[in-house]
Amino acid sequence: MAGKIPDLEVEARAGTGKGAARAARRNGMVPGIVYGGGQDPQPIQIPFNSLLKQLRAGRYMSTLQNMKIEGHDDVRVICRNVQRDLVKDLPTHIDFMRLNRTTKINLFIHVDVVGEDVSPGLKKGGTLTLVRPEVELMVTAGDIPDSITIDVSEAEVGDNITISSVKLPDGAKATIDRDFVIATLSAPSSLKSAGEDEDEDGEDGESAEVPTVDETTEE
Structure with a gap:
């Protein structure tokens, strides 16, 4: 707080x-x-x-x-x-x-990140992107938080961190009525490039298979 x-x-x-x-x-x-x-x-x-x-x-x-x-x-x-x-x-x-202390007001609150040093996805070279460095919340004037915290200590490559995973301060509520994304953990660019190259090689190198047809017919 x-x-x-x-x-x-x-x-x-x-x-x-x-x-x-x-x-x-x-x-x-x-x-x-x-x-x-x-x-x-x-x-x-x-x-x-x-x-x-x-x-x-x-x-x-x-x-x-x-x-x-x-x-x-x-x-x-x-x-x-x-x-x-x-x-x-x-x-x-x-x-x-x-x-006054009980006034409700909409404010953009800063997002802090914890767990980056132990995140398995980041250890594999993943990239953490803060989609929303600030999140708009309805808060009580007497209890305005300095920030909200997202925990990526168990995040894997491909995971999204959404507002539903965040423990909001008492009396606070997101102004957007859906489970929106705050941060993403994407694959390393090197892995993306390798995957794209493999896809391209597969498409170029494939030989068209001629289906076998059984020409014998039953009389």
Whole structure:
């Protein structure tokens, strides 16, 4: 499960609209909004450099944070949208949603892999491919997992690891209602090539067999 909820210090933003947003950016801030939780939307702004560092660290959209605004009670939030400059790909606006511990929310959760060192399929030279490095789950805001784990310690070449083989955290549920594949363990490319060559040789070298016909007939 997720550890201590990190603090997110932001400032209340007095104005709204394009003019106020441009002014915030000129002052090295990224304008944003906090909504939900049965309260009115709250305009905010975050230091650009601080936000950019957190975004580059990864998994920002699936991290529950404790938002601190001077003069307001702390509130748990999660980022729901980051608007970016189309040319520079830098954040220009950010949206947060207020949560309580029991709020259900869809998040993409990172997939960890264990058992690679003892997997018989990998020892034979197989290749493990993560089809889904992240899996979308419906989780409870108070129990957001850092990751889910797939175990390949007994996986053979040709095996698929699906969501049904994963022990999900309490209260979590996959958003896709089918047993989808998370990872595959495929044969080594050398074995694939050898098999393909054998098939081609067999097709080219086969001589057409003439069926024998019994020409004697019973009278």
